[in-house]
Amino acid sequence: MILSMLPICIGMMLTVRGDLQSTLIGLIINVCGCIISAFKVVSCNKFLTGNWKLHPIDLLDKTTIWSIPQSILLSFYFGEIEEITQKRDFFFSSSSTTTSTTTSLYLTSSSSSSPHQFNFIFLIFLIILSALIAFLLNISNFFVNSITSPLILTVAGNLKQCISIILGILIFGEKLIWMNTLGIIITIIGTVIFSTLHYKEQKQSTIIHQKQETQIEIEINYQNQNQNQ
Numbered sequence: 001m002i003l004s005m006l007p008i009c010i011g012m013m014l015t016v017r018g019d020l021q022s023t024l025i026g027l028i029i030n031v032c033g034c035i036i037s038a039f040k041v042v043s044c045n046k047f048l049t050g051n052w053k054l055h056p057i058d059l060l061d062k063t064t065i066w067s068i069p070q071s072i073l074l075s076f077y078f079g080e081i082e083e084i085t086q087k088r089d090f091f092f093s094s095s096s097t098t099t100s101t102t103t104s105l106y107l108t109s110s111s112s113s114s115p116h117q118f119n120f121i122f123l124i125f126l127i128i129l130s131a132l133i134a135f136l137l138n139i140s141n142f143f144v145n146s147i148t149s150p151l152i153l154t155v156a157g158n159l160k161q162c163i164s165i166i167l168g169i170l171i172f173g174e175k176l177i178w179m180n181t182l183g184i185i186i187t188i189i190g191t192v193i194f195s196t197l198h199y200k201e202q203k204q205s206t207i208i209h210q211k212q213e214t215q216i217e218i219e220i221n222y223q224n225q226n227q228n229q
Contacts, residue, residue: 004197005155007190012158014183015165041150048146056142060135152198159191 047054054062075081145153162184168174176184 004190004194005151007186008155008158008194011183011185011187011190012161014179015162015187017179017183038150038154041145041153044142045145045150045153048142056139056146059142060138063138155191155194158187162187 044059046052047059048056141153144156165174165176165180165184169176
């Protein structure tokens, strides 16, 4: 089972290989991100199973309280709040600044270098849509984590990255080098091998568990018969 993870790891390394420059700070950030991501998946699994079992909705409710101040601080740090403040004239534009297509969700401003700017309604729509997608992503992640294991969830995440790259090629016409294509193929093959081995192991474990239960029932019936005699 562990050896089946090797082609998946190699395939993902080839898939994301590109012309990006490697720096020490970038390496440190990536390693920290991997550690935090693994800790998140494992800790969520502990809270969704076993003695601490919580419903995915309940766990999402508890984690959201800590995510809100974190998101606000990061938005200030990366300048997102400042960027929105600088463009408040576009977000709160009146009807006199819009073009003749008043029913459109876009507006044209002569003072802006960009031909289209988001109006306030479209900004609210994007915020709600982003929040809805984030909710569906997290709740589906928690539901899957509650019925599987962190390892399986990580393998599924790697396969999702390959599918996203393939969709990007089909939709946006992105080009891949032969190494990226080889990485996607190896990752898919590794995922199939891992899924097959896991299915066989789970099936064998189920058979053993059923045999143990049957043996226990036989022993209990035998003891009851002896007591009745």
